Amino acid sequence: MSLVEPASQTGQESQGSRASQRLKAELQQKLQYRAEQNLLRQVLQRCGPCQPDSLFGDGQKRVNFCSNDYLGLASHPDVIRAMQVAAEQYGVGSGASHLVTGHCRVHDELAEALADFCGRQKAMLFSTGYMANVGVINALTNPGAPIFQDALNHASLLDGGWLSRGDSRRFAHRDTKDLEAMLIRHHCDSRALIITDGVFSMDGDLAPLPEQVALADKYQATLIVDDAHGIGCLGDTGAGTLSHFGLSASDVPVLVGTLGKSLGTAGAFVAGDEVLIDYLTQFARTHIYTTAMPPPLAAATIAALACLRSETWRQQRLQSLVMRFQQDVANLGLNILPSQTPVQAIVLGEADRAVKASEYLREQGVQVSAIRPPTVPADSARLRVTFSAAHTDEHYERLLDALASLPDDLRG
Ligand code: PMP
Numbered sequence: 001m002s003l004v005e006p007a008s009q010t011g012q013e014s015q016g017s018r019a020s021q022r023l024k025a026e027l028q029q030k031l032q033y034r035a036e037q038n039l040l041r042q043v044l045q046r047c048g049p050c051q052p053d054s055l056f057g058d059g060q061k062r063v064n065f066c067s068n069d070y071l072g073l074a075s076h077p078d079v080i081r082a083m084q085v086a087a088e089q090y091g092v093g094s095g096a097s098h099l100v101t102g103h104c105r106v107h108d109e110l111a112e113a114l115a116d117f118c119g120r121q122k123a124m125l126f127s128t129g130y131m132a133n134v135g136v137i138n139a140l141t142n143p144g145a146p147i148f149q150d151a152l153n154h155a156s157l158l159d160g161g162w163l164s165r166g167d168s169r170r171f172a173h174r175d176t177k178d179l180e181a182m183l184i185r186h187h188c189d190s191r192a193l194i195i196t197d198g199v200f201s202m203d204g205d206l207a208p209l210p211e212q213v214a215l216a217d218k219y220q221a222t223l224i225v226d227d228a229h230g231i232g233c234l235g236d237t238g239a240g241t242l243s244h245f246g247l248s249a250s251d252v253p254v255l256v257g258t259l260g261k262s263l264g265t266a267g268a269f270v271a272g273d274e275v276l277i278d279y280l281t282q283f284a285r286t287h288i289y290t291t292a293m294p295p296p297l298a299a300a301t302i303a304a305l306a307c308l309r310s311e312t313w314r315q316q317r318l319q320s321l322v323m324r325f326q327q328d329v330a331n332l333g334l335n336i337l338p339s340q341t342p343v344q345a346i347v348l349g350e351a352d353r354a355v356k357a358s359e360y361l362r363e364q365g366v367q368v369s370a371i372r373p374p375t376v377p378a379d380s381a382r383l384r385v386t387f388s389a390a391h392t393d394e395h396y397e398r399l400l401d402a403l404a405s406l407p408d409d410l411r412g
Contacts, residue, residue, distance in 0.1 A: 049075040062367040070342045071314040072390030073264030073304045086299030094292035102292030110298040122277035129258035130156040132268035135286030141166035145190035176211040183219045198227035198241030204339030213251040224254040232262025263304040314389035344385040348412035354381035357410040364402035
């Protein structure tokens with residue numbers, strides 16, 4: 001006879017099912033609440049490559065203005081080929097974490113190429129940008145130390161702060177006076193972190209980095225910049241927001257970049273001085289306790305970086321689309337936020353209006369995301385348009401015609 005009685009005889013089954021029913025009921029209620037507010041998110045399936053003319057799961061082709069593939073490198077033949085060759089050489093997966101045999105020569109080559117591109121001594125790879133941010137913030141926070149974050153920082157930065165043992169606070173968006181007041185008010189002996197996006201992912205505007213560098217210096221704080229949307233798009237050589245402002249590596253000791261945007265692949269890196277990367281190798285838990293990036297992905301990213309550096313027309317094309325769009329949308333009388341980056345936001349206000357506007361554009365053959373709270377503040381729901389160097393003039397005109405024909409009640 002078994003020493004363990006079947007659950008049904010112990011009564012655990014019915015307790016278990018009552019508990020799981022309680023969970024289901026609670027989750028249903030929360031989903032229902034979201035649905036009532038028109039805030040329910042949905043997966044949008046795409047079939048085929050990430051290109052301006054995308055085939056979606058409903059069988060329709062639309063011009064895609066939602067992708068972060070800003071330079072059109074995600075389906076560049078050189079990048080695809082590099083991934084195929086590396087898959088033959090290394091296999092598909094890395095098989096282990098970086099410190100336990102998952103790390104290959106190609107990872108070093110990518111880290112070296114990224115460090116060189118950003119003008120840093122060293123760089124370290126992470127499997128995603130989310131993990132890079134959580135890992136670096138946790139590793140660099142002393143217990144109880146203040147962390148000051150821009151109110152509109154990406155969720156991964158905010159989560160990194162909350163998950164750390166530091167004292168996380170948010171300063172008003174791009175407001176250096178508010179940041180300084182906080183640095184004074186919450187001064188403590190432990191080193192503070194100032195954390196900001198370089199380019200804000202939902203507004204497309206830039207952090208006031210020169211002022212923040214000066215404040216970090218004045219109050220002996222460590223400045224961390226996540227330049228996920230700046231790298232490849234801003235600065236003379238596409239080196240990002242720091243280069244746009246003429247800042248040097250020593251001004252911003254910790255630079256985070258992602259690989260899934262202008263580089264068209266996936267993953268992330270942190271770049272800085274040798275001592276920073278040596279330290280993170282020991283203490284960044286999201287690098288240590290996870291499977292290393294697949295080697296073919298590292299090889300593809302090396303190829304993408306080479307394309308980014310040699311095909312400078314991509315950055316120029318992107319810039320010209322952005323400048324044109326700012327002017328053209330303002331002429332249509334829509335509320336476009338000022339932005340010199342591929343992230344362009346047309347603010348419509350209520351969530352419902354943004355959803356309906358996005359649906360309307362979809363019917364016109366253009367795919368544009370509606371971004372709603374909690375991703376953006378209440379009453380600032382918007383259409384978020386992102387551009388790629390791969391968009392042709394025809395694609396652009398299609399978008400503009402669709403926006404021009406937006407019915408009055410959807411214009412905000
Ligand atoms: N930082 C910023 C500013 C982002 O916009 C994103 C994602 N879009 C991330 C970090 C996370 O990067 P990943 O998608 O590689 O996790």
